[in-house]
Amino acid sequence: MNGSPGGSSVRRGLAPTTPVLVLVTVVLAYDSRLALLPALLLGLLGIVAGVGLRAAPHPFLRETAAIPVIVVLGVLAAETPIAPISELLVGVVGVVFVAWLVDDPSRPAGAIVRGAVEWTIPGVGVGVAWASSFLLPSTAAPVGVAGGLLAAAIVVLAYLVRRPELFDRAEASTI
C-alpha cells in the first residue's frame, strides 16, 4: 500500500504531456527515413505500450514504462536524416520525453511545474548543442567532437553515480 491516489487505470496512465509526446513522435516518424506507415505504427505502439505500463498496478511494471518509448524514439532517431531541423526535432522529442516522465499521473497534480528543473535543464542543453551544431557544418568531424564530449560527459556521470553523497550537504556542527 502506498500513497498513490486512486482512479481508473486509463486515467492513471495518461498525462497532459502524453498528447504532446504523441504529436512530436508522429512528426519524428514523418521526418525519419523509414516508410511512413511502419514508422507511425512503431511510434504509436511504443507510446501506447509506455502508457499501458504506466497504468499497470504493479510498481515494477510502472518503473519499466519508459523502456518501450526510449526504444522506439531511439530507432526513429537513428533513422533521422542529418539536417539541422531534424536534429533539433530529435532534441525536442528527447525533452518532451523527459517532461512526460516528470508528468507522472500516479503522483499528485502539478508535477510538471514542480519538476520544471528536470526538463528545462535538458532543454537548455539541447538548445546549446543544437545551436553549436547549426553554426558548424554537419560533417564527420563535428560528430566525432560531439561524440568525444558526450563520452566525457558519461565518464563524469559514471563518477556521479558512484558518489551519490556528492549531492548531500552535511549539516553544520556549530551555529
Added chain:
Amino acid sequence: VTGPPARAGMFHWRPRSYLLFGSGALLLVVGVSLANPAPLFLALPILLAPVAAALLGPRGAPSARTEWQVDGAGPEVRVSGAVSLSAPTDARDLVVQFAVPPGLKETAPARVGQGPDQVRFEFHWEAPEPVVVPVPTPHLTWSDPAGLVERAVQFDLPDLVVERYPAELIHIGAVRLERTIASPGETRSRRTGSSGEFFAIRDATPTEPPRRINWIASARTGRRMANEFEVERTGDVLLLIDARPSSLGRRVDTRLLSLAVAAAHGIAESFLREKARVGLGVYGEFLEAVPLAAGRTQRIRLRNAMLRVRLASEPGPPERCGVALRRYFPAGVTTILLSSLAEETSGYLVAHVRRRGFPVVVLSPSPLPMLAASRILSDEDEELVGRIARLMRRHRLARTWQEAPVVDWEEYWSLAPLVDLLRRPRQRGRGV
C-alpha cells in the same frame, strides 16, 4: 519509532535513473557508430535529466513531523495521521508506503491526500479475530516528480499498537483475586465496594443492606445514608501463554497464539487498571517471564513482552514449565493458562503447573472455527471430519477438566464464560 538518521548516502539513484543513463550511453554509441548526430541529440536530455533531478530536491535528509492514531471499535480499525514537511521541500513529492499489519485485513482503499506541506492518510482495516499487533512504521521517502532520485526522510513517530480483544474483558479486573503477599491493602484501589477501608458516605440506594446504612448520618441528614468502602486489591494474577507448536501446523498455531496474546493483553489491562499485580509467562521451549508487578510501567513491560511472543520451533517438556514458574512466581497465584490444548501434552502442562502450587484456570482458544473455514473436502466428508474433531476436542477438554476448570473459547469475540468462571471463586479456587 525514529526514522533513519541523517548520514551520508541518504541520496539514492532510483532504477529509472540507471535506465536513462544506460539508454543515453547506448544512444551515444549508436550515434557515433552511424555517424549520425540525431541519436546524440536524443541522448543529451536523457543523460541530463537524472542530474537535474539530483539538483532539484533538498540537499540533505528532510525532516518531517508526523502524527498518527488508531480509532474504531471491535473489529473495525481506522488508522489516520499526517506527515508535515517544512518549506522548501514540497510534501507532494513525498512517497508514503504502508504495510497492513499481520492479522488485519484492508476493507477499503487507503485515502491519501497530498498538499504542498502536508500528507494526510487514513486506512480502514478489519480485525477478523482479537489481535494485538503493532502498526508497522511507514516508509517515507522524498522522490523527484520523475521518480529518478530519492532521499530518506527523518521523522519521529510514536509506537502505535492495534489492541482488539473481547469487550467482556474490560470488566474482568473486578474479580477478586487471591492474595499472595504478606501485607494486603498496601496497594490501594480506585474501586469502592462493601468491604475494606472506610472511604465516604453517600445516599443509600433502596436495596442497600442494613449493615451498610450509617444510622447516625441518616439521623442527622434526615435521609438514609450508606457507608462506602475502598476495596483492597492486592490480588495477583499470572497469565501463562502456551507458545509451543502443535500438530495443527504453523499457520493455525500462529493464529491461535495471536488470539491467546490478545486475550492475555485484555486480561492484563483490566487487572492492572484495578491495581492488581499481573505477571506473564510465555512457555515455548523455555519459560520467558515478566515477574508480578502493578502500575503503568508494568503495563508497558507486559505489552512489549506480548508483542515479542512468537511460536517456538521446539516444544519444551511440561515439567520444565512447572519448575521454571516457581523461580519467578510465588505459589498460590491465580494462573490463567492460555493454551489451545491441541496436543495431549498440553493437559500434562496443566497438571504440572497445578502440582507446583498454582491454581489454574485454562482459557483454550478453539482451533475448530479455523479448521472449519478451510474446506478442502466434500460437504459430507467435511461434516464427518468436523464431528470427529469436535468429539476429540470435547474428550480432551473433559480430561483437562479433571485437573482445572477449562473455558472453551470458540466464539472469538466473546469471553463471557471466562468472566463468569472467574467470578465464582469456588470453581476457580480449586485446591492445588
